[in-house]
Amino acid sequence: xxxxxxxxxxxxxxxxxxxxxxxxxxxxxxxxxxxxxxxxxxxxxxxxxxxxxxxxxxxxxxxxxxxxxxxxxxxxxxxxxxxxxxxxxxxxxxxxxxxxxxxxxxxxxxxxxxxxxxxxxxxxxxxxxxxxxxxxxxxxxxxxxxxxxxxxxxxxxxxxxxxxxxxxxxxxxxxxxxxxxxxxxxxxxxxxxxxxxxxxxxxxxxxxxxxxxxxxxxxxxxxxxxxxxxxxxxxxxxxxxxxxxxxxxxxxxxxxxxxxxxxxxxxxxxxxxxxxxxxxxxxxxxxxxxxxxxxxxxxxxxxxxxxxxxxxxxxxxxxxxxxxxxxxxxxxxxxxxxxxxxxxxxxxxxxxxxxxxxxxxxxxxxxxxxxxxxxxxxxxxxxxxxxxxxxxxxxxxxxxxxxxxxxxxxxxx
Numbered sequence: 001x002x003x004x005x006x007x008x009x010x011x012x013x014x015x016x017x018x019x020x021x022x023x024x025x026x027x028x029x030x031x032x033x034x035x036x037x038x039x040x041x042x043x044x045x046x047x048x049x050x051x052x053x054x055x056x057x058x059x060x061x062x063x064x065x066x067x068x069x070x071x072x073x074x075x076x077x078x079x080x081x082x083x084x085x086x087x088x089x090x091x092x093x094x095x096x097x098x099x100x101x102x103x104x105x106x107x108x109x110x111x112x113x114x115x116x117x118x119x120x121x122x123x124x125x126x127x128x129x130x131x132x133x134x135x136x137x138x139x140x141x142x143x144x145x146x147x148x149x150x151x152x153x154x155x156x157x158x159x160x161x162x163x164x165x166x167x168x169x170x171x172x173x174x175x176x177x178x179x180x181x182x183x184x185x186x187x188x189x190x191x192x193x194x195x196x197x198x199x200x201x202x203x204x205x206x207x208x209x210x211x212x213x214x215x216x217x218x219x220x221x222x223x224x225x226x227x228x229x230x231x232x233x234x235x236x237x238x239x240x241x242x243x244x245x246x247x248x249x250x251x252x253x254x255x256x257x258x259x260x261x262x263x264x265x266x267x268x269x270x271x272x273x274x275x276x277x278x279x280x281x282x283x284x285x286x287x288x289x290x291x292x293x294x295x296x297x298x299x300x301x302x303x304x305x306x307x308x309x310x311x312x313x314x315x316x317x318x319x320x321x322x323x324x325x326x327x328x329x330x331x332x333x334x335x336x337x338x339x340x341x342x343x344x345x346x347x348x349x350x351x352x353x354x355x356x357x358x359x360x361x362x363x364x365x366x367x368x369x370x371x372x373x374x375x376x377x378x379x380x381x382x383x384x385x386x387x388x389x390x391x392x393x394x395x396x397x398x399x400x401x402x403x404x405x406x407x408x409x410x411x412x413x
Contacts, residue, residue, distance in 0.1 A: 001402065002077060004116060005037035005055070006062065006084030006109055010047040010374060010384035012366065013083055013124060016394020018052060024265050026369060031402065036073050038062055043376035044384050050373045062108045070115050079116050081401065084109060085124035085389065106175055114182045119218055120401060123179075123211040124389055127194055130209060134168030157318070172209075179213055188213030191222045195393065199227035202367045202390040203238035203262070204333045210397065220404050225396040233262055235351060236329040239361045241267070242276065244353060250277035270370040275359040275381055278341075284314050285343050288324050289354045297325030297347060319344055327351040333365045338386035341378060359385060367392040 005014050014037065019026040036056040039045040045059035056073070058065065086105035106123075113121060138146040147160040172192075181187045190213055197206040214220045241263045243255040252272050258264040281289070287310065288301055298316045301324060305315045316324060325347030327333060339345030340362040348356050357365075359381045363372065367390045374381040 001032045001080040001405065002035055003032055004035050004074075004079055004082045004112070004118070006082060006112065007086050007105075008037040008039045008048055008057075008084065009041075009044045009387050011037075011051055012368070012388030012391055013085065013122075013394045014048070014052060014055070015368075015372075015391035016389070016396070016398040017081075017083065018055075019391070020395060020399070021265070021392075024261055026265070026268065029398070032398075035075075035079060038065060041383075043380040047373060047375040047384055050375060062105075062112075065112070067115050070112060074116060079118040080120065080405065082109075082113060082116060082118045082121040083124075084122075110178055110182065113179070113188075113213075114186060117186055117215070119215050119405065120220075121179075121188065121211075121213040122397060122401065123175075123213070125209050125211075127207045127209055129175075130170075130172050130194075132171045134171065134174070136165045136168065138163040138165050175211070179211070187216045189216060189222075191224070193224045195224065197367075197390045197393045198232050198332045200225070200390075200393045200396045201228055201230070201233065201262075202332075202365075202392050203233035203235055204336060204365050204367075204390065206335045206366075206390060208389065212401075218408060220408050222404060223400075225400040232332050234330050235327055235333040235365065238262055238266075238333070239364050242358075242361060242364065243273065245276060245278045245355065245358055247278055247355065248280045252276070266364055266367070266369050268369050268371055273360060273370065275363065275374055276361070277358055278355045279378075281343065281355075286354070287311075287314055288316065289326075289343055289349055292324060292326045292349060294326050294328045294351055297321060298323050320346065322347050325349060336362050336365050336386055338379075338383045340386060341382055362386070366390045 001017070003017055008014055017032045018029060020029045034055040036058055037048060038058045039048060040061055042059060045057050049057045086109055109123065140146060146163045148163055149158055149160050151158050176190050179188050180190050190211060192209060192211045194207050194209055197204050210224070212222055214222055237260055241254070241256050241258050243251045243253065245251050252274070254273060258267045291304055291310065292301055298319055299321050302315055304310045305312060323344050323346060326349040327347060329351035334347045337346055340348045340357045341359060343349055343356045345356065350357060359374065359378065360370070362382065362385045363374070364370070366385055366388055368385070374384050
């Protein structure tokens with residue numbers, strides 16, 4: 001397949017079309033080639049190029065990719081597939097949901113579909129996009145959004161929320177309608193489904209919406225890949241061979257051999273561990289971590305405060321109920337986020353060691369192999385990991401798309 005990769009990030013979705021699994025090893029999928037990839041963030045773009053050096057990376061705002069440049073990049077050969085997931089922060093149900101410019105970046109995906117006219121496309125986003133609606137905000141005479149300021153009674157921290165005047169249609173309805181009818185001559189038959197990565201060999205409960213579009217002149221009966229019938233992989237099974245890490249420590253040497261097939265696949269031929277480090281905590285955070293057991297979190301800790309077992313000044317006054325949570329060793333991990341290395345994040349304290357996850361552990365849980373490289377400071381790296389499509393899930397989607405195109409006898413292999 002000839003593929004264009006939009007909003008690529010560091011390349012989680014890319015990985016699924018670039019590699020396949022053979023004999024429990026990742027090997028290059030020579031049936032697929034990439035015309036180009038596009039990513040705005042410079043750190044993610046650099047990480048992408050480090051891992052996929054033979055793919056042309058266009059590190060610029062997608063809006064500046066004009067029609068002439070795209071046509072020059074594509075050339076005369078047809079494109080089989082466009083993949084990618086526009087920014088998802090606007091749709092996330094964690095934190096404020098704001099219908100901003102990022103929420104309409106699917107328009108750029110749509111624009112490029114109209115120029116390239118691929119046989120198929122694969123579009124990914126967070127589950128929250130299904131419930132998000134167009135939102136109309138109160139604005140001043142200059143077009144700036146107006147905000148209400150509220151104050152937390154306990155912490156006295158101030159928070160601003162945009163003033164909403166009303167809401168319109170569901171964003172997903174708009175997307176489906178526009179992608180099905182791009183113009184008078186071009187449209188796509190749309191299928192969408194929420195897939196959980198844990199059902200496809202990833203040791204993480206991570207639900208994402210996938211939209212597959214098939215050009216209207218192509219006869220393909222689409223169905224999403226079937227879930228694996230094997231048992232789900234626990235977080236301990238995924239990362240227990242990675243070396244222990246203490247506060248303020250970076251570890252680069254493996255200390256034990258892989259213990260199971262998943263660890264062997266992730267380890268590959270890696271001789272060193274990268275991005276495996278822990279920051280330093282204050283005494284309050286240390287106290288929280290020491291007193292939170294597997295499956296517990298903020299509310300359990302605060303109960304100990306109320307019972308007089310822990311100092312009152314250590315009471316946790318911010319965050320959701322599942323923040324400051326310790327993972328459960330015999331279960332798959334909860335969803336990896338950009339805050340995986342911060343104890344106050346959404347359930348990201350190591351099941352056994354008294355610290356949050358390291359970036360490498362987060363990458364392992366996402367099913368990135370240990371030899372996959374990330375770039376930048378800690379925040380850049382965790383964003384690259386937390387925003388990614390898990391590679392093993394991407395591989396299953398790639399296999400299904402390849403199979404459907406092959407069945408239709410239109411794959412230009």
